[in-house]
Amino acid sequence: MDNTILRTTALQAFYQLDLYGKSKVVKAVNEVDLAIQADEIYGIAGESGCGKSTLLKALVAAVEPPLRVVGGKVTYRIDGKEVDVSTLSPEQKRALRLSYIAYVPQGSMSVLNPVARIRDTYRDFIESHLGRQRHQEAFALAQDHLTDLGLPLKILDAYPHQLSGGMRQRVTIALATLLKPRILIGDEPTTALDVVVQRGVVQLLKEVQARLKNTIVLVTHDMGVHANIADRIGIMYAGRIVEEAATEKIFGAPAHPYTQYLISSLPKFGDKTPRESVPGSPPSLANLPGGCPFHPRCPHVQTRCKEKMPGFTQIEKNHRVACWLVGEGEHGQAA
Amino acid sequence: MDKLLEVENLTKVFALGSVLSKLRITAVDNVSFFIKPAEIFALAGESGCGKSTTARIILGFEHATAGTITHSGKKEAKNERVWFTEGIQAIFQDPFGTFNPLRPVERYFFETLRNYKLASSPAEAVRRIDAKLHAVGLSYEDLAGKYPSEFSGGQLQRISIARALLTDPQLIVADEPVSMVDASLRMSIVNLFKKLRDELGVSVLYITHDLATAYYVCDRIAIMFRGDIVEMGTVEEVLMNPRHPYTQLLRASIPEADTTHRWQGEIRLADTEQDEYLRQGCRFAGRCPHAMEICRSTPPPTVQVEGVQVRCYLYSEPFS
Ligand SMILES: Nc1ncnc2c1ncn2[C@@H]1O[C@H](COP(=O)(O)OP(=O)(O)OP(=O)(O)O)[C@@H](O)[C@H]1O
Ligand SMILES: Nc1ncnc2c1ncn2[C@@H]1O[C@H](COP(=O)(O)OP(=O)(O)O)[C@@H](O)[C@H]1O
Ligand code: SF4
Ligand code: SF4
Ligand SMILES: [Mg+2]
Ligand SMILES: [Mg+2]
Numbered sequence: 125m126d127n128t129i130l131r132t133t134a135l136q137a138f139y140q141l142d143l144y145g146k147s148k149v150v151k152a153v154n155e156v157d158l159a160i161q162a163d164e165i166y167g168i169a170g171e172s173g174c175g176k177s178t179l180l181k182a183l184v185a186a187v188e189p190p191l192r193v194v195g196g197k198v199t200y201r202i203d204g205k206e207v208d209v210s211t212l213s214p215e216q217k218r219a220l221r222l223s224y225i226a227y228v229p230q231g232s233m234s235v236l237n238p239v240a241r242i243r244d245t246y247r248d249f250i251e252s253h254l255g256r257q258r259h260q261e262a263f264a265l266a267q268d269h270l271t272d273l274g275l276p277l278k279i280l281d282a283y284p285h286q287l288s289g290g291m292r293q294r295v296t297i298a299l300a301t302l303l304k305p306r307i308l309i310g311d312e313p314t315t316a317l318d319v320v321v322q323r324g325v326v327q328l329l330k331e332v333q334a335r336l337k338n339t340i341v342l343v344t345h346d347m348g349v350h351a352n353i354a355d356r357i358g359i360m361y362a363g364r365i366v367e368e369a370a371t372e373k374i375f376g377a378p379a380h381p382y383t384q385y386l387i388s389s390l391p392k393f394g395d396k397t398p399r400e401s402v403p404g405s406p407p408s409l410a411n412l413p414g415g416c417p418f419h420p421r422c423p424h425v426q427t428r429c430k431e432k433m434p435g436f437t438q439i440e441k442n443h444r445v446a447c448w449l450v451g452e453g454e455h456g457q458a459a
Numbered sequence: 460m461d462k463l464l465e466v467e468n469l470t471k472v473f474a475l476g477s478v479l480s481k482l483r484i485t486a487v488d489n490v491s492f493f494i495k496p497a498e499i500f501a502l503a504g505e506s507g508c509g510k511s512t513t514a515r516i517i518l519g520f521e522h523a524t525a526g527t528i529t530h531s532g533k534k535e536a537k538n539e540r541v542w543f544t545e546g547i548q549a550i551f552q553d554p555f556g557t558f559n560p561l562r563p564v565e566r567y568f569f570e571t572l573r574n575y576k577l578a579s580s581p582a583e584a585v586r587r588i589d590a591k592l593h594a595v596g597l598s599y600e601d602l603a604g605k606y607p608s609e610f611s612g613g614q615l616q617r618i619s620i621a622r623a624l625l626t627d628p629q630l631i632v633a634d635e636p637v638s639m640v641d642a643s644l645r646m647s648i649v650n651l652f653k654k655l656r657d658e659l660g661v662s663v664l665y666i667t668h669d670l671a672t673a674y675y676v677c678d679r680i681a682i683m684f685r686g687d688i689v690e691m692g693t694v695e696e697v698l699m700n701p702r703h704p705y706t707q708l709l710r711a712s713i714p715e716a717d718t719t720h721r722w723q724g725e726i727r728l729a730d731t732e733q734d735e736y737l738r739q740g741c742r743f744a745g746r747c748p749h750a751m752e753i754c755r756s757t758p759p760p761t762v763q764v765e766g767v768q769v770r771c772y773l774y775s776e777p778f779s
Contacts (some may be wrong), residue, residue: 171644172644173611288507320712321506346714348716349714351714351716352722375718389646390671390716391675393670393674393699401643401644402643406611
């Protein structure tokens with residue numbers, strides 16, 4: 125049975141810039157096919173600048189110039205019906221935001237109003253989404269929600285600066301999930317937090333998922349966080365998903381040369397043997413190499429890698445890889 | 460024993476809120492440690508525990524309330540602002556914040572050479588810059604005429620390390636240099652520290668909460684909690700066999716990139732940093748599973764256990 129709640133089909137989202145009369149196209153999301161399932165935690169990993177945040181913006185329909193969706197589409201399944209996001213009016217998008225899909229952007233801890241108590245931020249939020257009249261009922265909802273998530277109610281009386289960074293991040297996540305969205309999209313919610321606090325935030329995300337039975341799409345470059353929370357992982361390189369599999373497979377049997385580097389460069393306790401990072405540096409998305417975008421850094425590069433982008437090869441059920449080494453590949457829908 | 464830098468009884472008190480407010484927190488409380496030549500020393504702990512404050516005092520950006528710092532045998536009184544010198548250079552967390560986006564990156568290099576009067580001609584300056592960039596796997600050609608936006612985060616972090624190397628420092632103070640970069644760049648930066656230590660004899664004060672890379676590159680480590688060093692020793696002892704309950708929590712909280720070792724159970728977090736800073740007795744008592752009566756009233760002493768320094772009643776007479 126197909127349980128896909130969020131789908132992208134050959135999605136292309138580019139930044140179209142006009143710099144001093146010279147036009148420049150940053151191909152941040154390129155032919156991405158995703159089929160994210162209801163009730164799963166889907167992780168996206170990849171180097172800085174590979175297009176993760178841009179992909180999330182397209183998923184939540186927060187695409188604003190200079191970013192444009194130039195090809196493909198994003199579809200939500202709402203009440204059993206497939207809805208093409210590009211057909212939604214701004215009003216409809218607003219209505220879906222938070223009640224259907226909620227987005228915690230990168231660096232969002234700083235979105236809490238520094239001069240308002242958390243209580244007031246919650247009130248403003250509730251009023252803007254549920255209207256003034258339902259204020260009382262909504263406030264009870266906020267209290268229940270915080271209690272459900274194991275956050276102390278006394279934080280409602282605090283100002284953001286009185287809370288630790290980790291508590292601020294958890295308050296932001298609690299706020300984003302107040303209206304019980306079916307899909308929660310988080311962009312690096314644990315980056316720059318220390319490990320103990322990070323664990324607290326991941327604990328909260330798991331708690332949210334367990335209670336709401338919803339879908340979480342989580343971007344982080346911390347592979348340890350992915351190993352702990354994600355059900356499936358998509359590895360992104362230069363605007364494309366190059367490998368996708370169950371978390372255990374990504375860590376245990378990575379098949380794309382880039383993923384293999386990523387996994388083998390991770391330090392492990394009790395093992396001080398030298399580890400290599402991925403050689404070279406990531407390509408500019410405004411000036412991509414032809415063929416497979418990883419070819420200038422790939423130790424296994426062949427002639428055809430430089431000429432043609434490999435399609436996906438399904439090497440096993442639910443494990444697909446875009447690399448000539450692995451197979452001939454074919455472009456098709458994600459499963 | 461040979462000590463490149465020694466920090467003794469360093470203390471920094473901050474007033475919270477307004478000038479008139481009586482609330483004070485001791486962000487760094489009587490901290491002592493030393494760094495040997497050609498050693499990578501880690502200072503680790505959760506955010507807000509006083510790591511950056513310690514680094515800022517060492518660099519001379521901040522005055523200590525009490526304590527001394529001795530650098531290559533020279534002791535400095537607490538209020539002398541001489542630390543950010545040729546001998547000690549710094550690298551910060553955000554590679555993008557380090558450079559002004561509107562200035563070509565090479566200007567920072569020429570400026571540093573000028574400030575320390577390290578080159579007598581433009582040709583010599585370029586030679587020197589090129590040599591330092593080679594140490595980090597880049598060259599002058601790679602950056603001539605370019606602006607920060609033309610580099611990736613990892614490249615910028617390497618460039619700031621090369622800039623720090625211009626004065627041939629004996630010590631690099633690196634405050635969370637990898638917390639904003641991804642896994643593969645992380646490895647390339649810590650491998651670079653290893654190379655600087657092994658080939659140039661440079662020491663690094665590596666401030667981080669990434670204990671996995673700390674284990675990988677460091678010799679010794681100090682774990683800080685709310686202003687105190689709670690455990691200090693070799694990474695082998697401290698990270699593979701943690702003794703202090705806070706180190707144990709920290710160690711157990713590291714997300715290991717291994718799906719067979721997912722986190723078990725739940726943890727408690729502090730609601731605010733202040734509560735813990737202002738706590739009487741052991742500051743970890745509110746979260747410690749072993750807290751005893753005395754922990755809540757009197758700060759524990761620091762004791763030596765098998766070569767490791769631990770600050771906890773579990774290891775001191777008559778409790779142990
Ligand atoms: N507003 C913008 N205008 C032009 N280019 C942009 C803009 N935002 C992002 N880009 C470019 O698009 C590419 C992808 O950026 P994106 O923010 O999606 O990366 P990311 O994978 O989220 O990286 P990080 O891990 O650093 O957050 C980069 O080359 C970036 O420079
Ligand atoms: N200039 C300052 N004024 C007041 N409090 C400060 C100042 N700088 C740091 N602090 C406080 O001192 C404590 C330690 O901070 P810091 O050294 O930045 O920690 P870390 O680097 O370990 O995250 C924190 O509670 C922080 O809020
Ligand atoms: S397609 Fe070729 S260049 Fe690309 S990852 Fe595979 S082997 Fe390497
Ligand atoms: S002194 Fe007491 S409260 Fe503090 S860490 Fe040790 S046992 Fe826990
Ligand atoms: Mg991003
Ligand atoms: Mg800091």
